[in-house]
Amino acid sequence: MTQPTFRIAYLDRPMYPSFDETLARAPGVELIRIAPTQADEDILATLATCHGYYVMASRDELPKQWHVTSSLLATLPSLVLAVSYGAGYDTIDVDACTHAGVAVVNQAGGNxxxxxxxxxxxxxxxxxxxxxxxxxxxxxxxxxxxxxxxxxxxxxxxxxxxxxxxxxxxxxxxxxxxxxxxxxxxxxxxxxxxxxxxxxxxxxxxxxxxxxxxxxxxxxxxxxxxxxxxxxxxxxxxxxxxxxxxxxxxxxxxxxxxxxxxxxxxxxxxxxxxxxxxxxxxxxxxxxxxxSSHMGGVTHESRDRVARMAAEAFIDAAAGRVPQRLVNPGVTAQFLVRLGATLGEPAAAS
Missing domain, CATH: 3.40.50.720 (NAD(P)-binding Rossmann-like Domain)
Structure with a gap:
């Protein structure tokens, strides 16, 4: 039986090329780049089919309609994992994600x-x-x-x-x-x-x-x-x-x-x-x-590190594992149930 594909989307660009490079070698994942120039309804239609959302961390870089809020989550029935680009997660409403059974991961320490x-x-x-x-x-x-x-x-x-x-x-x-x-x-x-x-x-x-x-x-x-x-x-x-x-x-x-x-x-x-x-x-x-303009962690070394960390979080989920660095660990039980349904088999606790 073929394992279902874990679909991951991001808007515009990844944090660093190593994000795409790492996921390209991972089994069971499909990476989708969404051009921000598309109509909002088309962006939403694509996001609604995805299980993972790689989310820009800077609130002024990401249009507010694509921040992970309760209203957006209500339109994304398949989403189980939101992963921030960096250590911050200003663009993600963690409480709303927990309520919806969506795990949130950041890249603390990477930069x-x-x-x-x-x-x-x-x-x-x-x-x-x-x-x-x-x-x-x-x-x-x-x-x-x-x-x-x-x-x-x-x-x-x-x-x-x-x-x-x-x-x-x-x-x-x-x-x-x-x-x-x-x-x-x-x-x-x-x-x-x-x-x-x-x-x-x-x-x-x-x-x-x-x-x-x-x-x-x-x-x-x-x-x-x-x-x-x-x-x-x-x-x-x-x-x-x-x-x-x-x-x-x-x-x-x-x-x-x-x-x-x-x-x-x-x-x-x-x-x-x-x-x-x-x-x-x-x-x-x-x-x-x-x-300076929020560029403390904008180095080649830091960007490469956090991009790989984010990719590994999605790889863990696609393999049925709970990713590291959960911002909302209280969601774990519900996340595992929803992840198991996504993958068509029980997910692992670690």
């Missing part, structure tokens, strides 16, 4: 090195005041070299908000540079944080003591707006703020105000409420800001 290097690189550039120096050269106001006296990152206290895969890697790189590391992560105990190279503290203590604060938490109901005017005011005067995690975890206007009044010495921002930010965004005009 940790790239993002951690981005965060540390921003810290170094900001402590050396390189953005301000470039601004002065372009403006024709560059004067004596010591007018923009910098600082060395080595020996500075680094505060890491969120000590998961990327936060832990950032902490390791900071320690290698001789930096003591504090962390705020309410989901980890002190011994776990210590094993990951950081001392667990409350958020107010981290803000008061850190010379550089680096954000590495996901965007959730708890972390939305986590850092606002009060938190920036509580930071050390002259401290550096870096965010390579998610926009909406911090208040952009409050950050700008803290920079203008000199409370903060600089900011490195890779993630924004709107991505990319508008050209006239006030933060982009501040000389002590270094900006």
């Amino acid at each position: 940790a090195q790239g993002v951690a290097e981005h965060a540390i690189g921003m810290m170094m550039v900001l402590f050396k005041r390189i953005p301000e120096a470039q601004y002065a050269i372009i403006a024709g106001t560059a004067a004596q070299r010591d007018a923009l006296m910098g600082r060395e990152l080595s020996g500075k206290t680094v505060g890491v908000i969120g000590l998961g895969n990327t936060g832990s890697r950032t902490a390791a790189l900071a320690r290698a540079l001789g930096c003591p590391v504090l962390t705020y992560d309410p989901y980890l105990d002190a011994s776990t944080c210590e094993a990951r190279g950081a001392r667990k503290v409350e958020l107010d203590a981290l803000l008061a003591d850190a010379d550089a604060v680096s954000v590495h938490c996901p965007l959730t109901a708890e972390t939305r707006g986590l850092l606002g005017a009060a938190q920036f005011a509580a930071m050390k005067r002259g401290a550096i703020f870096v965010n390579t995690a998610r926009g909406s975890t911090y208040d952009e206007a409050a950050l700008h105000a803290a920079l203008v009044r000199g409370q903060l010495g600089g900011a490195g921002i890779d993630v924004w409420e709107q991505e990319p930010p508008a050209r006239d965004h006030p933060l982009l005009a501040h000389p002590a800001v270094i900006a």
Whole structure:
């Protein structure tokens, strides 16, 4: 008896060519590219026949009608697995997926090195005041070299908000540079944080003591707006703020105000409420800001890694196995029942 084909679709393009390359060698799968230029009804008709959906993770890159919401799920009776392009899954309503019996998988850890290097690189550039120096050269106001006296990152206290895969890697790189590391992560105990190279503290203590604060938490109901005017005011005067995690975890206007009044010495921002930010965004005009557009994990190495991880999740499902990195593990029993029906045989628990 021929095993049913597990159909996987994505819109526009994969994260990296290795996604297609990995699945091309896998048995029992059919990979379908959907051109976003098609009419919505045609896109929906194709998605409705698929068992897996490879979903762009950046909310501003994927048209909202193709975010995995309860309304979209209601039109996709065959869907059993939604796999995010990256570590984030802003475009996927996890609760709605759980209710529908759809497993959600992300690629946590796949881009940790790239993002951690981005965060540390921003810290170094900001402590050396390189953005301000470039601004002065372009403006024709560059004067004596010591007018923009910098600082060395080595020996500075680094505060890491969120000590998961990327936060832990950032902490390791900071320690290698001789930096003591504090962390705020309410989901980890002190011994776990210590094993990951950081001392667990409350958020107010981290803000008061850190010379550089680096954000590495996901965007959730708890972390939305986590850092606002009060938190920036509580930071050390002259401290550096870096965010390579998610926009909406911090208040952009409050950050700008803290920079203008000199409370903060600089900011490195890779993630924004709107991505990319508008050209006239006030933060982009501040000389002590270094900006990028959600590209911390956009390296060949990271993209190759996360693309292969995503492909392997679909391969597991096509073989009747529960994929690794389930964001909603509570769906497992229902997922296995639905997967078994899809494959025409009982699915395995692992």
